[in-house]
Amino acid sequence: MGNKGDFRVPVSQVPHSVPIPEDITGIGGTVSVEINEKKISVPLGTTILEACKKVGISIPTLCHHDDLCIAGVCRICVVEVEGMRTLQASCSFPITTPIKIKTSSPMVRKARRHIIDLLLSEHYGECYTCFRNGNCELQNLAKEYGVDSYTFGHIDKPRFEVDNSSYSVVRDMSKCILCKRCVRTCIDLQEVGVLEAIGRGDKTHIGTFLEKPLADVICINCGQCINRCPTGALRANDPSDAIWEAIDEPTKHVVIQTAPSPRAAIGEEFGLPAGTSMTRELNTALRRIGFDKVFDTNFAADLTIIEEGTELILRLYNALVKKGKVALPQFTSCSPGWVKFIEHYYPEYLDNLSSAKSPQQMFGALIKTFYAQQAGIDPANIVSVALMPCSAKKFECNRPEMNSSGYKDVDYGLTTREMARMIKEAGINLPEMPKSDFDSPFGEASGAGLIFGATGGVMEAALRSVVEFVTGNKTEDIFERANIIPLRGFEGIKYMEIPIGDKVGRVPDLIKHFIPDWNWLKGATLKVAVAHGTANAKKIMEDIKSGGKFSECHFIEFMACPGGCLGGGGQPIPTTPEIRMKRAEAIYAEDESLEIRKSHENPNVIRIYKEFLREGPCSHLSHKLLHTHYVKRGRYIA
Amino acid sequence: MLVLEKNAMTEEIEQLVEKYGRSRSSLLPILQDIQRKHKHIPDFAQQEIARLLDIHPVEIYSVITFYSFLSTTPKGKYIVRLCQTIACDMQGKEAVAKAIERELGIKFGQTTKDNKFTLEYANCVGMCDQGPAMIVNENVYTKLTPEKAIQILSELK
Numbered sequence A: 001m002g003n004k005g006d007f008r009v010p011v012s013q014v015p016h017s018v019p020i021p022e023d024i025t026g027i028g029g030t031v032s033v034e035i036n037e038k039k040i041s042v043p044l045g046t047t048i049l050e051a052c053k054k055v056g057i058s059i060p061t062l063c064h065h066d067d068l069c070i071a072g073v074c075r076i077c078v079v080e081v082e083g084m085r086t087l088q089a090s091c092s093f094p095i096t097t098p099i100k101i102k103t104s105s106p107m108v109r110k111a112r113r114h115i116i117d118l119l120l121s122e123h124y125g126e127c128y129t130c131f132r133n134g135n136c137e138l139q140n141l142a143k144e145y146g147v148d149s150y151t152f153g154h155i156d157k158p159r160f161e162v163d164n165s166s167y168s169v170v171r172d173m174s175k176c177i178l179c180k181r182c183v184r185t186c187i188d189l190q191e192v193g194v195l196e197a198i199g200r201g202d203k204t205h206i207g208t209f210l211e212k213p214l215a216d217v218i219c220i221n222c223g224q225c226i227n228r229c230p231t232g233a234l235r236a237n238d239p240s241d242a243i244w245e246a247i248d249e250p251t252k253h254v255v256i257q258t259a260p261s262p263r264a265a266i267g268e269e270f271g272l273p274a275g276t277s278m279t280r281e282l283n284t285a286l287r288r289i290g291f292d293k294v295f296d297t298n299f300a301a302d303l304t305i306i307e308e309g310t311e312l313i314l315r316l317y318n319a320l321v322k323k324g325k326v327a328l329p330q331f332t333s334c335s336p337g338w339v340k341f342i343e344h345y346y347p348e349y350l351d352n353l354s355s356a357k358s359p360q361q362m363f364g365a366l367i368k369t370f371y372a373q374q375a376g377i378d379p380a381n382i383v384s385v386a387l388m389p390c391s392a393k394k395f396e397c398n399r400p401e402m403n404s405s406g407y408k409d410v411d412y413g414l415t416t417r418e419m420a421r422m423i424k425e426a427g428i429n430l431p432e433m434p435k436s437d438f439d440s441p442f443g444e445a446s447g448a449g450l451i452f453g454a455t456g457g458v459m460e461a462a463l464r465s466v467v468e469f470v471t472g473n474k475t476e477d478i479f480e481r482a483n484i485i486p487l488r489g490f491e492g493i494k495y496m497e498i499p500i501g502d503k504v505g506r507v508p509d510l511i512k513h514f515i516p517d518w519n520w521l522k523g524a525t526l527k528v529a530v531a532h533g534t535a536n537a538k539k540i541m542e543d544i545k546s547g548g549k550f551s552e553c554h555f556i557e558f559m560a561c562p563g564g565c566l567g568g569g570g571q572p573i574p575t576t577p578e579i580r581m582k583r584a585e586a587i588y589a590e591d592e593s594l595e596i597r598k599s600h601e602n603p604n605v606i607r608i609y610k611e612f613l614r615e616g617p618c619s620h621l622s623h624k625l626l627h628t629h630y631v632k633r634g635r636y637i638a
Numbered sequence B: 001m002l003v004l005e006k007n008a009m010t011e012e013i014e015q016l017v018e019k020y021g022r023s024r025s026s027l028l029p030i031l032q033d034i035q036r037k038h039k040h041i042p043d044f045a046q047q048e049i050a051r052l053l054d055i056h057p058v059e060i061y062s063v064i065t066f067y068s069f070l071s072t073t074p075k076g077k078y079i080v081r082l083c084q085t086i087a088c089d090m091q092g093k094e095a096v097a098k099a100i101e102r103e104l105g106i107k108f109g110q111t112t113k114d115n116k117f118t119l120e121y122a123n124c125v126g127m128c129d130q131g132p133a134m135i136v137n138e139n140v141y142t143k144l145t146p147e148k149a150i151q152i153l154s155e156l157k
């Protein structure tokens, strides 16, 4: 459908923010503002809200979110602008002429109080029983503005039934304040478009297509809407009660795998600054809670690199040497949100999706086979939990095909937020925990598995191995300290070319039976791309459809969530651009600190191919346990 | 919907998109045309429009539920909208309403069994000086009395 992407969203809805440079004397077009008698000058077009931030005045907001376009619908951010008859919403007022602003006049305070009172009059919910208790923007405002009575009354019955249909997201619209952050998230950031305002006037509510339950519409379970909701109206489907039960049941052997992103973020739930890695403290806490074993998901991420990397090499070999019909570029498949996205919107490209399972599911299958064997435990008695930054992982572990061990491979997907709550419930203060290591037989993983958590990480991890395999050179000799910088950072779409050159290495033993040598790659250029947030994924897919530059790529990484897993829908709230950056720094710093930073050098991975998956990657057994197939879902809702 | 019906619907929408364009502002005219022809906007049509305009079905559903002249469930051939706002109310809307209900044998919000008439209330239609007023499809009738209303409807029957 050509290039319609650009006029699809009205200009008024395009994300808009003018970053304020530290030194603005160098740029023209500034305008002076007087905020509460304090004079500053800001670039033309700066919003009042941003200008106030600059001078350290905080203005309450509800519908505003740093990731989203301006809405201006809640009006809580109103200020007085001299000469204007009515109060103005500061988040959506661009300063274009010198103005004088009062942010805390009697009129402003009264208006804000009224807005809060009006919201509360229709807000059904008991804070004690609400998962946002203590971290709710509405509750905070009520506290800040000293609400001590309901001026306009208070509803005493829920207006809507709770929608519990989805494995991932629970919707309780009686707590919704109609800020439409979820709507903008789902449409603008994710291009999934599950939610919109339905009805009109006092009947307006946020709903789905034909008011269907969430499980019956096209929702990719990413949970990004949860992460941006200011209240408890959206939450993840929390399995912690069932997990407690399993822990308390002596016959059950409860194991947990922890993904890299929760470890970089869970500290935030305990008051630590964003970007404080808690990996080893968490290990101790989890054991104290009662988990019998704590495993590192990164081990399975390393395994993913070997399986998915082999698959890529085989595809390339088949295409270039055997001239077979092969689907290229290969797409990564570790983000279950992305997998569901492509199943719905681009089912004709499912062959491009790597058949390798996500690390979570690979690990699940190994725990109930390899580990059960080694430890002499009946897999029927193993309860396998996955700590993930992600709500889509809850859906993924419930996919009917995810039972290649003969049991449900992963029993529960638990988000970072839910884990933090369980730890608190157990009376543990995470930051005070002594450090401890992961359990064998999977043990420590490589830095390559770790950086899966950030956008570009899977690609970087794959390249660290593939480049070394093919060229025979150390990755460090090509990229300084093996850091592949062009793949890092938060640009929506990243692209990179890696010339192979004329010198090739020896084919590693692991895949020697597939390909004799690398000569066929001499002089080739490997083209890769990375996208995060399904809106960016869509851009790449449309480009591929129209035969653009991305159709010539060999390998593309897709992550459903903005920022990759570290910005996942199960991560601590709030998640903002700065917080994502901090979490990424924590992940890359931990990677640098590790001795082993390439998946193929992980001794436990080498071992598992020796002892268990003896036929090597992409073999019969690995296909049975570590690979999967996908469903052509299509875009129509019956 | 049967496959054949679906194909016909897709074709129809493709033509409308051809006519009005693919931008978001084409949405309302497309919806109006479909509503006029099919007396509602079927679920499948909503999804097809979404696909062709590259927006999301829920955005279309949102628009339909916002406007009372668009609907997701089939309406009768004639949609009778009686003004319920204060000026008409004071000029005798209640009696007219009762008469129409009796004449058509349905309540407000309902459609006759033969799918001929749908009865609805509307808010002020701008005829306050000549109330009570009603709209039948695209025609406005003013200074209604129970008799006059029945007369108008029976001519349509």
Ligand code: SF4
Pocket (backbone or CB within 6 Å): A123, A124, A125, A126, A127, A128, A130, A131, A132, A133, A134, A136, A137, A138, A139, A175, A231, A232, A233
């Ligand atoms: S959404 Fe906020 S205000 Fe409402 S019940 Fe939950 S914590 Fe309380």
Ligand code: SF4
Pocket (backbone or CB within 6 Å): A169, A185, A186, A190, A192, A193, A194, A195, A218, A219, A220, A221, A222, A223, A224, A225, A226
């Ligand atoms: S989980 Fe993701 S796809 Fe589903 S409604 Fe929320 S933002 Fe949209």
Ligand code: SF4
Pocket (backbone or CB within 6 Å): A175, A176, A177, A178, A179, A180, A181, A182, A183, A206, A228, A229, A230, A231, A233, A234
């Ligand atoms: S569900 Fe949450 S984010 Fe969505 S409109 Fe309601 S309060 Fe806002």
Ligand code: FES
Pocket (backbone or CB within 6 Å): A060, A061, A062, A063, A064, A071, A072, A073, A074, A075, A076, A077, A078, A089, A090, A091, A092
């Ligand atoms: S935050 Fe400004 S209107 Fe909602």
Ligand code: FES
Pocket (backbone or CB within 6 Å): B083, B084, B085, B086, B087, B088, B089, B123, B124, B125, B126, B127, B128, B131, B133
């Ligand atoms: S009140 Fe009925 S037309 Fe205005």
